[in-house]
Amino acid sequence: MASNPARRARLLVATSFLALIAPTLIVAQSSDRNSLNFNGATGLIDMPSGEQQxxxxxxxxxxxxxxxxxxxxxxQxxxxxxxSFRFMGIRQWNAQSACQPDCSGEPDSDGYPTYYDRSFDFRYQLLKESKYVPAFTIGLQDLAGTGVLSGEFVAATKHITPDLKVTAGLGWGRLGSYGSIGAPFGDRDPIDIGEGGNFNAGQWFRGDAAPFAGVEWRANDRLTLKAEYSSDAYYVESERRGTFDRKSPxxxxxxxxxxxxxxxxxxxxxxxxxxxAAxxxxxPKNRPMGGIKDGAPDPVKVRPTRAADPEAYSTDWVTQADAASILIINLNKRLKGDGVEVEAISYTKDRAQVRIRNIxxxxxxxxxxxxxxAMSYVMPESVEVFEIVPMVAGMPASKVELRRSDLERLEHSPTASDQMRAAVTVSNPGxxxxxxxxxxxxxxxxxxxxPYNRIRLFDQRGSPFKMDVGARLSARYEFSPGWVLEGAAVKRVVGNLANVPPTIDTGLQPVRSDVERYDANGDPAIERITLSKYMYFGGDVYGRLSLGYLERMFGGVSGEVLYKPVDRKWALxxxxxxxxxxxSDGMLGFSEYDYQTVSGHVSAYYAFAEGYHAQLDVGRYLAGDIGATLSLDREFANGWRVGAFATKxxxxxxxxxxxxxxxxxxLEVPLAWGLGxxxxxxxxxxxxxxxxxxxxRLNIEGRLYDTVRDYHTSGIDDQWGRFWK
Amino acid sequence: MTRVSLLGACGAVALALAGCGNQSDTSPVLRAMKGVATAMVKTGDAPPPAPITRADLAALKVPVIQGEMKSGNSTFYLVPIARQGAAETWGTSDDLTVTFRNGVLAETRGFGPDIMESTVPSLSQLQSGQGTHRRSYVYLDGGDQLRRFDYDCSIQNAGAETITVVGQQHSTRHVVENCTGKWASFTNEYWFESSGKLRKSKELLVPEWGYLDLSRVIDS
Structure with missing residues (x-):
């Protein structure tokens, strides 16, 4: 066996490990990063610029x-x-209230000394910088919140020298509150805040406009100096509330x-x-440590040619009684170090299928x-076609078929990756x-x-950041293919989520707003105990049936069907x-709320462009309301996902x-990205x-779409380069 | 160890670190921390390993290449493990492999920033001590996409040189290969014996990390 000398060399080379520092290359770096401002937008200090990240x-x-x-x-x-999504706090909100006794019409902090607010921005770059044209961006700041920060701008930025750039812009709303030059597009009506969260489109680019400007000089690779003229008067913070003294622009x-x-x-x-500012x-496109570090694979074992050794190609083994179990044992032995397990195999004299779990x-x-x-080592020479079927939760997710002779022929080709991909077919499991x-x-x-942690943001009472840390015990028992019994329980160790706030009556069943009661009362708590059956119905159809305590706040029965062709951009x-x-005590009862409901959705999934993904769910939600959810995500080959969703x-x-x-x-961040x-x-x-x-929506684990699609064509292709790794 | 005793061993200390369980993918954080902890404990009381001699290597009765990576301050020993046409793969016991195509370093695995694919000259081309050619290396970037780097190279004779490889002297002809690309430049070096045997080479792994020094110690 070829690896024998290597094994003999083990004693000698025990010290030959590599203690290497990660390479920074192969990550395309832009040394000319555009800096960010106080608002987390690309810009100067408090003002935005025409540039983007x-x-x-x-x-x-x-x-x-x-x-x-x-x-x-x-x-970006x-x-x-x-x-951008922003959380803001202004301290000393009630210290000296110039607006007293009548502060109506101004944001209220409910008597707390710090006023907190959330806001959302959107920016679009109309022009990229070129020789004579500046970078030009139009932006909406706080376009949907309670409007404290709301302002719109256009800004242009141009390099004068490679290290010196100037920005000039025009702001409206908050960004037009100091040094106004008039209101080119008419009056800005006061915001009808209501419950907040709606677009204030009627206000955009209305009211007084004011210019702003700034310069940015890169003194050296590390140090940048900035100066700006701000068009933000900080009227409420400074003049009305007296939280600080704005003396100069x-x-x-x-x-x-x-x-x-x-x-x-x-x-x-x-x-x-x-x-x-930090x-x-x-x-997300690049791991900070570059490529994944992983042990070398065994090289493909090349068979002798049929002419050189016709006996090796004998097919007698097919009828050998214990062939299957020998093959499985040998495959699993080979794959142990790779964290891949073979569940089952099937074969004829020239074709073999292995069903794998990728752990x-x-x-x-x-x-x-x-x-x-591994198959090139274990499978008898007469087997020419390899079928690899990835299994998830007992379901076959797809079938990857390749010819063994291609594997042998292409391993060391200068274009091994492309050639191998062309030689492989991915199809439904069949x-x-x-x-x-x-x-x-x-x-x-x-x-x-x-360990687990549970974070509560934006709580007005006391700290806006609250967290519990504790231990989670999870177990999963798949007693036969597709039959899964699983559960999880948590016990808090330390944290400040234990106080139950006063209940605010919303006119709806508190299907989610009582989460704070669950946080406080459920210690320890059983998060889930479910019995599920995952099924592959043939063709492109998959199914799931789950029964039990499905999530922290609901228990019952859940059924799902998915139609997902392996090589299509869409699914239903x-x-x-x-x-x-x-x-809310996280135990087994259902009597506290005495609330039962039917919920369900029809979902459409669509990868509308390379790396961009949309999902539309239409149906009935947990409080009995009917509507739709649109989710948009940017997805990266390495598993990163950044997205937003809205439900009406x-x-x-x-x-x-x-x-x-x-x-x-x-946000979904693969740990492999950070660890390398x-x-x-x-x-x-x-x-x-x-x-x-x-x-x-019901927060159930194991929804089918994300379960199977990693092994479909796009999921395999977007990291295809690692086939030969 | 049974599952019950595993559960028992999974005490408060392990949990405080990062968790435990029977899932191999339970917690990469734990693995990383364990590694650090082990390294810290071992520092100091681990005696330095005895230096490896030519006799140790000869006792293996297989060809051995000694590899060194200056930037990683590490030494490793390669033995042949597979051949496919003109490609010969050599490996260590701890999952590093180097594949030579026509005797020239063409692929690596297990180093991290591995050469996944390449176009390289043949050994006889290099041995001739003259001429120009194009090289290309393909690496996986931090987003798992293959990136190709092309270089234009020229070969020069650098005269006779006597080199020492693990205690043995060899008279060789020194050949250098200068390569220039859009992103980086590098120089590979080769030491040929009069028989044409490549005794030693210094070949690029990746510009940021540098070269692999490969000495053919045992030929057998």
Whole structure:
């Protein structure tokens, strides 16, 4: 055996590990990053500019001066389009109220000393900078909130020298509140805030407009100096509320680039206050540590030619009684280090199918590549066609078919990746062949005890950031293919989510707004105990049936059907649930709320452009409301996902409460991105400015679409380069 | 170990670190921290390994290449493990492999920023000590996309040189290959014996990391 000498060399080379620092290259870097402002938008200090961030950059900016603190998450949706979500706090809101006794018409902090607000921005770059043309961006700031920060702008930025650029712009609303030159597009009516959360389109670009300007000089690779003239009067903060004294429209700052991912700045603001800002950058397109570090695969084992060794191609093995179990054992032995398991196999004299579980590889193509190589060692020479069927939750997700001779021929080709992809077909799993299962793979039991955290943002009472940290015990038992019993329980260790706030009556069943009761009362709590059956119906149709305590707040029955052709950009699904609201103590009862409901959706999924994905769900939500949810996501090959969603149902804005309708942002970050080693775990978070009862969907695990599509054509192709890794 | 005892071993300390369980993918964070912890514990009391001698390597009775990576301050030993046409793959026992096409470094695996695909000259081309050619290397970037880097190269003779490879002297002819590309430039070096045997080479892995120094120690 070829690997024998390698094994003998083991003693000698025990010290030959590599302790290497990650390479920064192969990550296209732009040394000429455009800086961010206090609002987390590309810009000067407090003012925006005409520029944008590199495509797909996700940034977090925390800017503070005087009593004003802003923390902003921004995402460059496309090379020209960006959006921000911001949380702002203004301290000393009631310190000296120039507006007393009549502060009506001004934002209220409900008596708390700090006023908190959320806002959302959108910017579009109309022109990119070229020799004679400046970069030109139009933007809407706080376009849907309560309007405290609302303002619109156009801004142009031009480099004078490679290190010096100037910006000039015109602002409206808040950005037109100092040094106005008149109202070119008519009056700006006061905002009808209502429950907030609606677009204030009637206000955009109305009212007084004022110019702003600034310069930015890159003194060296690390240090940038900035000065600007601000058109923001801070009227409410300064004049009415007296939270700080705005003495001058001029701001000055110095920013230091610690590394590509972190910048920090110090500022002198409005002639009276010192400021500080920190900017964190992530590029979902590229891991900070570059390519994945993983052990080398065994090279493909090349068969002798049929002419050289005709006996090797004998097909007698097919009739050997224990052939199947020997093959499975040998495959699993080979794949152990790769974190891939073979559940079952089927074969004829020239064709073999292996059904695999990919436990380890974030790149599905790499799992397939490793299995193909293992098959080249284990399968008798007469087997020419390899079929690899990835299994998820007992369902075959697709079938990847390749010729063994292609594998042997192409491994070291200068264009191995493209040639191999052309030689591989991905199709639906097809009819179930006569399978032999590995008896050791069923039942399959997995458990884990791991930390969890639960974060509550935007709570007006006390700190706007509250968190629990504790332990979660999860277990999963797949007793036969597709039959899964699973559960999870949590116990808080430390945190400040234990106080139950006063209930606000919304006119709807508190299907989500009582989450704080669940946080407080459910310690320990059983999050889930479900029995599910996952099914492949043949063709392109998959199904799921779940029964039990489906999520923290609901239990019942849930059924789902999905139609997802492997090589199409779209899919259709339907889900129907009959659920009852669980007790807030996280135990097994349903009596606290005595609420049962039927919910369900018809869903359409569509990858409308490379990396951009839309989902539309239409149906009945948990509070009995009827409506639709639109989700838009940008998805990256490595598993990153950044998206936003909004749900409109027949619940009135009054009944819904603050925010008027359900909406939010979601982020999914693969741990492999940060660690640089293979793994399938992801960290997922949803940020809702207002968590209410309208438009709430059942939060069930194991929905089919995301379960199967990783192994469909696009999921395999987008990391195909790792087939040969 | 049974499942029950595993559960028992999964105490408060492990949990405080990052978690535990029987899932291999339970917590990469834990794995990383374990690694750090192990390294910290081992520092100091681990005796330095005895230096490896030519006799140790000869005892393996297979050809051995000693590889060194200056930037990683590491040494590794490769033995042949597979051949497919003109491509010969050599590996270490700890999952590093290097594939030579016609004797020239063409692919690597297990290093991290691996050469996934390449177009390289043949050894006889290099041995001739003259001529120009084009090289290209393909790497996976941090987004798992293949990126190709092209270089224009020229070969020059750099005269006779006596080199020492693990305690043994060899008289060789030194050949250098200068390559220039849009992103980087590099120089590979080769030391040929009069028989045409390539005794030692210094070949690029990736510009940011540098070169692999590959010494053919045991020929057998």
């Amino acid at each position: 590199p495509d797909a950059y996700l940034t977090i900016t925390s800017g503070h001066f005087g009593p004003v603190s802003r923390t902003t998450l921004s995402f 949706i496309t090379p020209r389009m960006s959006a 001029f701001n000055f700052g110095a920013e230091y680039t610690v590394n590509e991912w972190f910048q920090i700045g110090g500022y002198y603001m409005y002639g009276s206050e010192l400021g500080i 900017h964190f950058t992530m590029n 380890r590889y974030d790149a599905e193509a790499q799992a397939i590549g490793r299995v193909a190589r 009819a179930r062949p006569q399978l032999t299962y590995d008896a050791e793979k069923f039942p399959d039991f997995r458990w884990s005890l791991s 699904g339907a889900e129907l649930n009959y659920v009852a609201q669980r007790d 149902t027949n619940v009135s804005a009054d009944d819904f409460g603050s925010g008027s309708f359900d909406k939010g942002i979601r 080693t293979p793994g399938r775990k992801t960290y997922e978070t949803v940020i809702r400015p207002f968590g209410r009862d309208g438009g709430a």
